Amino acid sequence: MSDVSAFIGVGRMGGPMARNLARNANALGRRVRVFDKSNAAIAACQDAGADAAKSLEEAVGGADVIFSMVPAGPDVRSLYMDKGGIFEIAPKGALLVDCSTIDVATAQEVAKEARERGFRMLDAPVSGGVAGAEAATITFMVGGEASDLAEVRPQLEKMGAKVVHCGPSGMGEAAKICNNMITGISAVAVAESYAIGQRLGLDPKILYDVVSTSSGQTNIGTRNPPVAGIVDTASANRNFEPGFTIALMLKDLRLSQAAAKQVDQASPVGAAAAEIFALAAGAGLANLDTAGIYKLIAGKTLTD
Numbered sequence: 420m421s422d423v424s425a426f427i428g429v430g431r432m433g434g435p436m437a438r439n440l441a442r443n444a445n446a447l448g449r450r451v452r453v454f455d456k457s458n459a460a461i462a463a464c465q466d467a468g469a470d471a472a473k474s475l476e477e478a479v480g481g482a483d484v485i486f487s488m489v490p491a492g493p494d495v496r497s498l499y500m501d502k503g504g505i506f507e508i509a510p511k512g513a514l515l516v517d518c519s520t521i522d523v524a525t526a527q528e529v530a531k532e533a534r535e536r537g538f539r540m541l542d543a544p545v546s547g548g549v550a551g552a553e554a555a556t557i558t559f560m561v562g563g564e565a566s567d568l569a570e571v572r573p574q575l576e577k578m579g580a581k582v583v584h585c586g587p588s589g590m591g592e593a594a595k596i597c598n599n600m601i602t603g604i605s606a607v608a609v610a611e612s613y614a615i616g617q618r619l620g621l622d623p624k625i626l627y628d629v630v631s632t633s634s635g636q637t638n639i640g641t642r643n644p645p646v647a648g649i650v651d652t653a654s655a656n657r658n659f660e661p662g663f664t665i666a667l668m669l670k671d672l673r674l675s676q677a678a679a680k681q682v683d684q685a686s687p688v689g690a691a692a693a694e695i696f697a698l699a700a701g702a703g704l705a706n707l708d709t710a711g712i713y714k715l716i717a718g719k720t721l722t723d
């Protein structure tokens with residue numbers, strides 16, 4: 420059995436995750452090899468002790484565990500299933516751990532093909548954002564066989580603070596997008612509340628004081644209220660510098676709508692939230708933090 424972990428896709432999230440894994444490589448008794456389409460992203464992992472691979476083939480050659488963290492479903496499909504992709508070039512029997520946030524149907528389809536081609540596969544999307552990836556405090560939501568999770572758990576625990584087995588293939592993605600749908604809907608609800616309150620003449624600090632200890636309390640409203648000068652953790656203090664962007668939230672809301680369609684489940688509030696985030700992205704707010712949805716709701720421009 421080899422002791423090499425390959426990490427493919429070391430961007431904003433995968434980069435800090437791979438660095439935390441590499442920093443703990445000795446303790447785990449492993450080597451960590453990274454590959455990305457971007458040379459700069461690869462170079463940023465070398466100081467943490469990761470080996471730089473010049474190609475996907477070099478990265479996965481001899482690896483018994485392969486992590487991936489790429490943007491979306493089509494990227495995952497292409498990375499694993501294309502000619503010259505992981506299914507063709509990785510050692511048979513390797514444990515494949517895709518941490519990307521993608522649609523449930525694609526995660527299940529790729530995992531099924533992995534099994535048919537002699538691999539084992541987990542979907543293991545994360546929550547906690549870039550800061551959480553850097554601090555190794557992210558949560559992994561894992562779909563797949565419990566025995567495969569047990570094998571890779573020590574490595575996940577070096578990259579995150581919590582690992583939850585959510586069920587068979589696809590259930591990690593299901594948990595992730597169901598969770599993020601609640602956050603997206605909450606962000607809109609919180610923004611609307613502050614906009615109404617302010618127009619009524621209610622001091623936002625008083626609204627915060629009440630809501631953060633009342634039935635309207637939400638994680639985003641307490642940690643990240645949309646008005647500056649209330650709590651230090653609010654992105655509003657820094658003109659909604661992200662954090663988790665409106666573009667990423669729109670992506671996740673679209674994924675939850677695709678999942679709702681897949682199982683014929685009505686999701687009218689999630690659908691409305693997705694449309695509101697699409698309007699915000701169209702209005703030039705895509706790179707603001709999720710709480711910046713307040714700008715659209717309150718009728719403010721990017722520079723207001």
Ligand code: NAD
Pocket residue numbers: 427428429430431432433454455456457460488489490491494497498518519520521545546547548549662663664667
């Ligand atoms: P990113 O664009 O910063 O990083 C993706 C990296 O993958 C890039 O460096 C890109 O070059 C690389 N890549 C893509 N295809 C590749 C291939 N075939 N071979 C090698 N490298 C390849 O994106 P990110 O913000 O790190 O997001 C990655 C995933 O994590 C997404 O699914 C996103 O939804 C999810 N996520 C992001 C956050 C966040 O706050 N950024 C939080 C939780 C989850």
